[in-house]
Amino acid sequence: xSCSRRKFIASGCALxxxxxxxxxxxxxxxxxxxxxxxxxxxxxxxxxxTACMDACRETNLVPEGVSRLEIIRSEPQGEYxxxxxxxxxxxxxxxxxxxxxxxxxxxxxxxxxxxxxxxxNPDKCVGxxxxxxxCPYQVRFIHPEKNTPDKCNFCRDTNLAQGKxxxxxxxxxxxxxxxxxxxxxxxxxxxxxxxxxTYRNKVPLGTDPQLFRIADRNGDLPx
Amino acid sequence: xxxxxxxxxSSRAPISLPILVTPGLTDACKRVKKDYGHDEQKGYSMKxxxxxxxxxxxxxxxxSGTAHAANPNKDVTNPEACQSCHRxxxxxxxxxxxxxxxxxxxxxxxxxxxxxxxGESGSxxxxxQTDIVRFTHMSETNNLSTPLAQQNQACxxxxxxxxxxxxxxxxxxxANTLTCASCHQLHPSNDPMRGLAKQTQTKQxxxxxxxxxxxxxxxxxxSSGGSP
Numbered sequence: 069x070s071c072s073r074r075k076f077i078a079s080g081c082a083l084x085x086x087x088x089x090x091x092x093x094x095x096x097x098x099x100x101x102x103x104x105x106x107x108x109x110x111x112x113x114x115x116x117x118t119a120c121m122d123a124c125r126e127t128n129l130v131p132e133g134v135s136r137l138e139i140i141r142s143e144p145q146g147e148y149x150x151x152x153x154x155x156x157x158x159x160x161x162x163x164x165x166x167x168x169x170x171x172x173x174x175x176x177x178x179x180x181x182x183x184x185x186x187x188x189n190p191d192k193c194v195g196x197x198x199x200x201x202x203c204p205y206q207v208r209f210i211h212p213e214k215n216t217p218d219k220c221n222f223c224r225d226t227n228l229a230q231g232k233x234x235x236x237x238x239x240x241x242x243x244x245x246x247x248x249x250x251x252x253x254x255x256x257x258x259x260x261x262x263x264x265x266t267y268r269n270k271v272p273l274g275t276d277p278q279l280f281r282i283a284d285r286n287g288d289l290p291x
Numbered sequence: 292x293x294x295x296x297x298x299x300x301s302s303r304a305p306i307s308l309p310i311l312v313t314p315g316l317t318d319a320c321k322r323v324k325k326d327y328g329h330d331e332q333k334g335y336s337m338k339x340x341x342x343x344x345x346x347x348x349x350x351x352x353x354x355s356g357t358a359h360a361a362n363p364n365k366d367v368t369n370p371e372a373c374q375s376c377h378r379x380x381x382x383x384x385x386x387x388x389x390x391x392x393x394x395x396x397x398x399x400x401x402x403x404x405x406x407x408x409x410g411e412s413g414s415x416x417x418x419x420q421t422d423i424v425r426f427t428h429m430s431e432t433n434n435l436s437t438p439l440a441q442q443n444q445a446c447x448x449x450x451x452x453x454x455x456x457x458x459x460x461x462x463x464x465x466a467n468t469l470t471c472a473s474c475h476q477l478h479p480s481n482d483p484m485r486g487l488a489k490q491t492q493t494k495q496x497x498x499x500x501x502x503x504x505x506x507x508x509x510x511x512x513x514s515s516g517g518s519p
Contacts, residue, residue: 115464117496141460148452149443149466241501 102182105162105222106250106278107237108257108266112285113244114155116141123239127226134209136160136220137236154284160207160220161269161277162186168199168208176216184278185224190216204273222247250278373403379478390478406445406477426472439470446471461496 116139124130124137142154166186169177176192177199179185188199193216200208200217211218223234232238237245248257257280260266266280379385389401408424424445425437443466455462471477474495475484487495 115496115500117493117500119493119497122490122493144456144460144463148456148463151456151463151466153460153464239497241497242503 102251103249104184104251104278105247106184106257106261106280107162107222107234108246108260108280108282109157110244110246110260110282111155111157112282113242114139114157114284115242115244116153116155117241119239119241120157120236120245123235124220124223127223127235130218131212134212134218136207136218157279157281158205158207159279160186161205161275161279162220162222164276164278165274167202167204167273167275171198171202173198180224183222183224185222186219187221187224188217188219190214193217204270204275205277369402377403383476383478384480385478386480387478387482401449405449408445426477427470429470429473439467442470442472459492 118139121135121137121139125132125135128136130136137157137159140156140158142156144151144153146152162185164184166177166179169179169186172178173196174192174194176189176194178187178189180187195216197210197217200210203219208217208219210216222228223232227233227235227238234245234247237247246257246260248255250258250261252258253262260282261280264282266282268277268280270277374385374390377385379390384390389406406424406426408422423437424441426442426445427436429439452462452466455466465474475482
């Protein structure tokens, strides 16, 4: 087989170009340039009143039957009158490494570079629901009116856009929710994370969730 | 309220007690004094002391009964008698199951004494109301006239903890920190806490908890120490 100099260079260039193109990710960049918004749920302060759920529904116009945010109450631990409950916030964890964004074929699931918030662009969504299946926290649902996936976006397009705190944070009567920039060492959330023992859900999956939690006193560990 | 509790209180009905007490009492006292009275030389005999103790107990319990028997209008086991004076007002009506309505297979009403007790002297009135159970909102005073545990125990004698949990889970975490009357009205025709909409329930939580200091540990919060 003859191989002219011209053909060799041409195929060489094509190979370099091809590998170069293949390296461009289909999804948007995971790099965060500005703020890194995170949330802390202090389970030792939470009273399970679900005021956050109501506020979220009202602010983000979430229809009944679905929810961006749930407070899951445990079974009673102990007998009356000494029974206790634990409360767990189920909502988007705004992962640094979000599986929902990875699987999205159209770029509708994205991570905002300026804030780190994981959000959905309904205009780009093709409705494959890969993201709903991929989320290990099972927080995505199909919005019954938009017919596209929906979930918590830290009120990015509502309260946050107006310079206010997320609705759940403002509504909490016991200040069990703290929201802020985890990249700023002076922010309240950074200081809480730095000084108090926190945990995150399903860390071994490698999702790097940005919803931090302070465990209550009803857990397995002796207090 | 179950039948047995009612029966317990009904057995205290003092209608025939004066006949038993008045003549017999004096004789019994005399007999004890004669047989087992204090002797400077011999001292008290143990048997005598025990018998005196029993007698004192009997006299005490009988005299408790006589207090209201003398005036049937003060029969604490009959709600209608109490309500001839304690009618309540529009803000605090005397209605519903706790206010004399008859209910259940026995068609009996809870008596006032079922919840408020009869006091140590056996008479709500003669005790100058110092030792009856008063049901109060936690915010009314830091020094509850009746301790929290005693107030709630009166309710728990009928309303079982398991039933309260089924009715609403919030009964559990508040059992040691709030009096029942902090949330519930006790003599209404219908308790306003019944059938609250979900959002109104949430508002109840928020209204109260947003006034608590932020740094308290709610899982170890004791209401006895400070204002709620």
